[in-house]
Amino acid sequence: MKEPVFSYVPGTSLLHRFDPRIKIAAVMLLGILTFRIENFEGIAALFAFFFALASLSGLPMKMFFRAIKPMMLFITFIFLAQLLFTDGKVLVSYWILQPSLEGLETGLKLAARFILLLLFAALLTASTNPSAITCGIERMLRPLPLRWLGITSFELATMMNISIAFLPLLFERVERTKAAQAARGMDFVKNPFRSVPALAIPLLRGVIRDAEELALAMESRGYQGSRRTSMHELSIQKNDWKALFVLAVFFIFVLFL
């Protein structure tokens, strides 16, 4: 079976060893940057920065491009929409389609931005253990006064982990129930009124049962919703500060480009 996109690839590279908090902050900063810059130089610099980091991670380049592939249709659509529906100097005219030079420019920029976002996100997820990411988010949220909302950052992190872990199970359930009812002649298009309860009721019952079983299993493993530690040791090292510095320099450099 092929590795799903955006999955973690264990390794020991410098990029793998950075503190997840630094990496999350970096992705956020780079995300802001991609949408702040207006010129092609900046975009080129960001791409260059990505390739530098990617080669640092020691992971095969084509892995990152696989992260873009499923989104390519969407990106192409955005590009074409910009190309065709932006007013400006007309490049060629064909039927009612009039791609403009300005459209080409904004289209290219927008497409490049999405691609950059995806690439940086893929870099984070490929080089960071998923639970280290949630652990990092948990630590970053800890100073926030979440207590007022009635939850702790520990609960929030566990919730994030579990909902991600449970999505595939939910999809499987939907598939199973859909197949079972289709085999009994259910036709969603022809008779939605009968089909909705036929899908929703077994699904709800199943999900509730799953949740009960999960809650019991979690309790059996000592979960109390209160303070817990993490397998991932988070400590900002010298390297992390250096990385932060490099990032800041790059940030300013691109903004003034």
Added chain:
Amino acid sequence: MPIILENVSFSYSRKTPLETPALREISLRIEKGEFVGILGEKGAGKSTLTKLFNGLLRPEAGTVRIDGLDPSSKEAKRRIGMVFQQAADQLFCRTVYEEIAFGLLNFGYSKREAEERIYEAIDSVCLDQAALSRDPFSLSGGEMQRVALASALALRPDYLVLDEPITGLDPAGKKEILDTLRKIKNMGTAVITVTHNLKGFFPLLERVVLIKEGRITFQGSRESYLEKGCVPLPPIASMMKELRERGIPVNPAAFTVEDALEEILRVKSAFEKGSSLTATEGN
């Protein structure tokens, strides 16, 4: 006319980066009135195969024909009844009656016709008619599974396709389902079941299809399957095989306690008659 699969291949998430092949060049023929077991490990493609029978999935190559019909046609769907592992995944009505009626109404039967068929179906799964007014979720696991069977049988299918119908049930529930299936088969409906419970199903199976990594690696009678012995056999069958290997001439087709008892006693008296007879000569 039978179910015929010719060189059928199927992959999930086709033409996407997540494409995973599930079945490769499957050719299979299932006659009316047969009892066929589809065996194989988890992920071998057994469940995928059953979904091809009633058009839930369409093959990417090859053809599937149900009595010569396209499996996604309404008539073909009526001829194939399907029941999945967890009855709880499909039950949703307030009464068993409505539950069985669901399929019938979907296929456009009138209320009167449906009623007649509901009574017939509940009889054929050996449930009491009083059960019709009960809440399906108040039933035991075995009873719930029989309601699922009844809702498939109400359409009077020619083929009943089951996916792990007894997994997760307790011994009493397993026995209920196996007895019901024996009855259904005797009434002339073909039963095709995916299972890993060889012990429970073995006395019923007439033919075995073994799937491994999306391909059929064995197809034949259960006797020839026993001879081949490619997977762990149920305890009695395994013991009889051991006896044969040790030179005691017992019938390899014995796999129930009764059969085995008879065989052993027969051999015993043979040994007692001719005390000069040694084990190897007896073979």
Added chain:
Amino acid sequence: MIRLEKVSYSYPDGTPALENINLTIKKGEFVGVIGKNGSGKSTLALQLSGLLKPGTGRVVIRGMDTRDPSRLQGIRKFVGVVFQNPETQFVGRTVEEDLAFGPENLCLPPVEIRRCVDMALAETELEKYRHRSPKTLSGGQGQCAALAGILAMRPECLIFDEVASMLDPESGIAVLETIKKLHKKGKTIVYITHNLEELHDADRILVMEKGKIKIEGDPESVFSDVFLQDLGLPLPSLIELAANLKTHGVIIPWESTTSPQNFAEEICRLFLRT
């Protein structure tokens, strides 16, 4: 180790699940519990692990009363439960991450958590699946991973609630073998099942019916108990065959009914002697 004193429990809707159960699980024992669905076996598992508090009576786990909330974490550390469905027991996206869940709840330091995870992986022979998603494991491996998730908390007592009932027979046997290995290493095991075949090697078997313990004893005496058939619990086929042969004057000793090989050997021995 674990003591139930006059424990009764009813479901929220009033139906009784357990009635006046007295039971002691001794250290290092392998106790098999068998009964039909709805006989109260699963409720018993929850009582034995302190996940459910008794309605009346008392459950004491190594001196800790399960109704005392301050002892809960101590109880969790001491006894763990593995349930029927492996899929609803996973909380992590990788096996490693999942195994860390228990020790994390016990607030162990990171180094210690890693040590617990490594040990649990080694004991269940799952090292090579460390970074895999638990959902991609086969049923048997999945159940082993669920077991490892409990082992990572280093409990002394393990409770298994129908862990093999969703698995194919081969995987079921493999999981049971892993459990037996843990028993040999000194863990106390309570194994709940509706398949008598799995309890051949148990130290003690409890047969449950309608919330009560109906039969209790070593496997040999329980398997020959005539009430078993009335409770709808079929005997292992080799045991049944041995019992039938006995009425025809062919005596197969208990030790030989453990496997088809031993059984066949015994028959050869008997026949070649005559």
